[in-house]
Amino acid sequence: LAAQAGASPQKVWDAPTRLFHWLLAGLFAFSWWTGEEGRLDWHRWSGYLIAGLIVFRIYWGFAGPETARFARFVRGPRQTLAYAFSLFRPDYRLAFGHNPLGALSVLAILLALIAQVGLGLFAQDTDTGLVSGPLNRFVSYETAEAATELHEAAFDILMILIAVHVAAVAFYLVVKRANLVGPMITGRRRRWETGPEGGLTAAPLWRLGLGVLLAAATIWLLATI
């Protein structure tokens, strides 16, 4: 069924991309919980941090190493369909990094997160009227109310996208016998005859530094508006 995986590990995800992924997962859960519990002071901070992560990930999609780059993994409809049809062929090879279908998932989740955080900036605290988004005071009560409702609706869309993402990971684990979670933790996987022989080449440290600065500036800006 699956291609024979070699014994020597191959680096596929760099540390910043992995850290981004798990910080995002953790903060998303934290935002969910604080939103449910009405802990909007924490919810707001969580949103600022997620905004910082989004800015970093977009930047990293252009400045990061190969498997983090949008241009490297976003594919057109033809190649995406070709990948989908190849899934059950005997010569199937696990992609090095995001496969074309996973790329759609990455883009959809990123876009939904941008909408979610963007709406949250204008949303208002309907419990006390005081712990509202940082841009709430620049819009009317009615506009803010609409933003708040959309903020709640967009959450459902995100949950659906995350369910699809988790289901896809389960599919690869059960059907394709490929553990995608491990490499997202360790950065390494067994070789699948795809990708460069020596594995992923990390991006220069100064680029990472610039990305962290961009993220920090975003968080600072939102916290001080």
Next chain:
Amino acid sequence: MTLRLTLAGAAFAALLAACNAEAPDTAATPSEVETAAAPAEEHGAAVAANPSSQEIIETRQKHLKEMGAAMKTIGDNLKSGSPSLETIRPAVATLNGHAPNLASWFPAGAGPEAGVKTEALAKIWEDAPGFQAAAKRYVGEAAKLQTIADAGDLQAIGPQLGAVGAACKNCHDTYRLKKE
């Protein structure tokens, strides 16, 4: 394999559904509802004679939104860096003016059993003393805010606005339907 996938999917669906398990309480029994019936005569403007449950609920929502908007007006004004009493005072008048009528916007029958979209929980009528106490706390905090606004003490408005907001939240936490 298919079965394992199905099970994984079902488990995830259950996880998702768990956050939607916020069903409103069952309606109060008539005897419990009786105890919460507040005198509607004191405030002619709030509730008209024999209005339908729908009218009561719509009027209540309109007033509560006015209060929410007033909170926002004051909060925004304080955050703007140049607070002005001309902006703050009318909003405070809204918050304090509605305060004594607040509890009476919840007469018996104007809860979830009315069949109108409302976030008012049946607990308002089941736990009438608790609800009255929560309303009373708001009345007290709004009155203090009024005193401060009358005195023109801009420095004290912010902290007291926080106390008013906490009184809002105190009641919402127990007696308002949580969004999923």
